[in-house]
Amino acid sequence: MDVTRLLTRVGRGALSGIDRVELAYAEQLLTETPKARFLCRTTRGYLLLGPDGAACLLSMVKGDTPLGQADAWSRWTGRGQRPRHRAEAALRPFALDRSAHGALARLLARQRVKPIAYLNTGHSNLTRQTLAPLRSSGVRVAILVHDIIPIRHPEFGPPKQAGSFTIKLTNVASFADLVICNSHDTQRQLSDLWRGREPCPRTLVAHLGLTPMPRIAGVARDPARFVMLGTIEPRKNHALVLQAWRLLADSLPDTHMPELHIIGAPGWQSSRIIATIRAHPLFGRKIHLHGALPDTEVAAHLAAASALLYPSHAEGFGLPPIEALAQGALPICADLAVLREVLGQHVVYLTPNDAYPWSETIKKRISGNLTAPVGTVYDFPDWQDHFSLVASALGSKDAAEQEGTE
Template structure:
């Protein structure tokens, strides 16, 4: 491991490119946090992204322009002819790829990657992959061949632990990515001790050198004016924030509210619909009008923060988490949190959350009814010390 700045850093932005135009998830925000922070440092910085037709290399000026577009400060440009050749892609991705080609310091076909890296980056550069994307043999072996060192941030290994919850066809590729990290990484960055333990249990020995650095917890400034006219509800309400996917376990909440009946506090399910969850989607599609459960999607970050800040509590019955950003953000907004008793949530949230196992729905109902009847004590939430990005980067960047 090195404790001095590398001669240059190469940040992989393939995930951010592929998710252009979508609502940012936790992993997307991690990639953006790194990009924003690294742009403030003096160490030479480059960006790499895999497009449909090859690789694009950005210098610092190109990265600033890309960052402005990801953050919505600038609009994406028009889609060029090359971006329109591959069929079936979203318009925002085509426009983003086109802009990257216009902003590129250099670009190449896949077989030209090593030569492009050698021409532009000094030996000993640090390659950072933060988004579980582009972890291919071509990239990892290409970085090695060009004289770079590889650091990879692992968010979780949930696809291997809970394969039934995943999109069809995604488990084997994830297994292959982890095997490549196991073989090629000079350093693995884990977002929690729990993720490290679970990930290394899935790896062959010897495992790569590793560090643990909790993610920074940033929350938008709440803006109640950004909410639609019918939100927030007039009666006490509880929020569940996160993509509606099987491991988030919305079915548990729907069952719970069905048992509590119409006198239950309102449940606002805030998140976009994911995958492999047809039964839950069907239940959401048939929610009764003016019933105690409502699906709220498409809210801006500031509107969602306002909704969470005004809630009687936030609930997270997930079967598994890699870190748990939404419950940490809820605590930071001063909202009470009730969650499944997972080791990673105890690691990140400490004693500031309330934990109840999924095997005890009675405790969930009792706590929620109590919260609906009693406003929170703001003093308890004010003592939550959320991890910061400053702490994260202090740990990580002295080694990458």
């Protein structure tokens, strides 16, 4: 399994949705697959780690293990305080094998157990330099694609991101044997992107699982408390919710105004969005900005909230609404195809382009005139179901054990 993305996340605070997926995969392999090996592309080359090295990496990612000192070269070149360099120094003693950036094929040739499957779940390290040697060495390549938002919606990312992501997906099409899609919506978009290209890799749809948050019991739910959860970036559409609070202020007395709690790590163009939040006339009284929070605090906010507001312009899967349902908060979401696929009729859908329906829906929720659309229990996606689908696509467990597959 490629854990390059997790290496880059060490010391950077709360994990994004894609980070959490890669973490779930790594933890699953550590638990269920003793022969699993973990590959990461470092600043000096590739490291191949066994279970001990992977456990060390995950502990650093989660902040359970403090970072030590970087190596002498990193300190001498002025990079000794960078978390990634300090993490790499901690991982090198665990390396079962290593190679220079241009010598991955030789590292693969030294592995005694064959065949090998390579699993990449983080949109990281999808370069020709990595994938071509894997494929030419007879390795089965499986890649999880979370979304193609940078290509379909380039306005929601840095100027060069669409081009670089297009190159990544071109490499995926060229070198992958299996592409795991987190939704049918992502699969359809990939199919459109690759239409006319031959050959194309086989695709598998496997909904992501829900990583359990602490279940908060005994918290009083406030009908006038709302949460917005997600990275602070233009795609998440904070502007619409801020406009909705202006409309609410125009139509409700101050004593009846709801509270909005905004939770999320800073993302692209976050400084502008945060400045807009802080400039809102209700900031500090009815609008609160929390930044990134640990899972326990996020769960507590959702358990006390009447609803989660999720007006995102585009999503690949959408974990926050599922996390809200797990805590008993009603998700009020943008009307996106992928959210309808994953959440069905268990949430309220609104256009992400008009604040007025959101303000009116919030007022209904406060007054108790808006309940969950259906009374049936939501069937939460399960990681074991996901992993079983992927394992079946890669080959049965019994066959893998007989062949000595890693």
